[in-house]
Amino acid sequence: MTLRSTIGAVRRRTLCSVHRRFVPLGNRGPIVSFCFDDFPRTAYTVGGSVLRNFGARGTYYGAIGYMYQSENLHERVTAEDLRLLVKDGHELANHTFSHVSSRALPLAAFREDVLKGQEAICEITGGVPPANFAYPFGEVTLAAKKALGSEMASCRGIYGGVNGPQLDLNLLRANSLYGDDDRLVVVEHLVSENSKQKGWLIFYTHDVSQTPSSFGCTPSLLESAVSCAVRYGARISTVAAVLSDLRAANPNALTGLPATE
Numbered sequence: 001m002t003l004r005s006t007i008g009a010v011r012r013r014t015l016c017s018v019h020r021r022f023v024p025l026g027n028r029g030p031i032v033s034f035c036f037d038d039f040p041r042t043a044y045t046v047g048g049s050v051l052r053n054f055g056a057r058g059t060y061y062g063a064i065g066y067m068y069q070s071e072n073l074h075e076r077v078t079a080e081d082l083r084l085l086v087k088d089g090h091e092l093a094n095h096t097f098s099h100v101s102s103r104a105l106p107l108a109a110f111r112e113d114v115l116k117g118q119e120a121i122c123e124i125t126g127g128v129p130p131a132n133f134a135y136p137f138g139e140v141t142l143a144a145k146k147a148l149g150s151e152m153a154s155c156r157g158i159y160g161g162v163n164g165p166q167l168d169l170n171l172l173r174a175n176s177l178y179g180d181d182d183r184l185v186v187v188e189h190l191v192s193e194n195s196k197q198k199g200w201l202i203f204y205t206h207d208v209s210q211t212p213s214s215f216g217c218t219p220s221l222l223e224s225a226v227s228c229a230v231r232y233g234a235r236i237s238t239v240a241a242v243l244s245d246l247r248a249a250n251p252n253a254l255t256g257l258p259a260t261e
Helices: 003-017 041-053 079-087 107-125 142-149 181-197 219-231 239-249
Strands: 022-024 031-037 059-062 091-094 132-134 154-156 166-168 200-205
Touching: 003 142, 031 041, 031 219, 031 239, 041 079, 041 219, 059 132, 079 091, 079 107, 091 107, 091 239, 107 142, 132 239, 142 154, 154 239, 181 200, 181 219, 200 219
Parallel strands: 031 059, 031 200, 059 091, 091 132, 132 154
Antiparallel strands: 022 166
16 A cells, blocks of 8 residues: 555545534435536436436536536536526536635635535526535545535535445545446446445446546446446435435434534
8 A cells, every 4th residue: 555545545534534414314225326526518418318217317516617617518518508407307516616626725715615606506596505515526624524514414525335324414425437337347236235235325427428538427337327226226316305305304414503523
C-alpha cells in the first residue's frame, strides 16, 4: 500500500466515523437507486428512457452552472431538459452550482456555492429547494460534512458499499456504474449483497452513451443493472422517495437536526 492510499484510507475511515446522523432503514429494503451526477443530456434522454421502461425513475444531481458550460452543444443540458426531467417524475437534486470540491474552497465559500445551486434549481423548476445533495468529485471535508449535514435531508458521497441497517444521512454510500457489460459481474455482486442485507444500494454515473466517457456507462450496462435489481426483488426508487418513506417513521431524523459526534 502506498503512502497516498494509506492517507486516503485513513481520511475515509475518519469521515465515515464522525458527524454522523443515523436513521434506521428498518424492513424497507432491498432498495436500489440510480443517480446521475453533473449530467449531460444523454443521462436524461437515454438513461431516463431506460429507467422508464422499467417503470422507474432516477435522481439527477445537477451542478447547473457547470452543466450549462459544456463545449459540446449536442451534450449540453438545457433548462427545458431539466423541467421535462422533473415533469417526468425524476428527482433533480443539488450538486453545487459550479461543480467545485469542498476541499478546494473555504467552508463559507463552498456553502455559498451549494446555496447558489439550490437557487438555480428552484428558478428552473419553480419548485421548493432540493433537499438532497451530492459532493462533487465525492470529496468531503469534516467541516463540510458537519455543516451540510445539519442543513440537507441527505448528503451523498462516492464511498462504495451498501447503506444499512443504519443509514448515515450525512454521507450516504454510493457505487460507480461505469463502462459496459463487462462490469456487470461487479454490479450483480453488489445487488446480491444488497438483497441479502435488505439494504439500500445507490449507483451513480454521468453520461449514458454507446461510447461513454470514462465516467459514464452504456445503455446496455444501465439496462442490465436495472434488470438485475428487479430480478433480485429490489424496489427501485429515487433518493427523495426513500427519504420520504423514512420520514413518516423517523420525522426528527430528516428535519435538519445537528449532526451527532
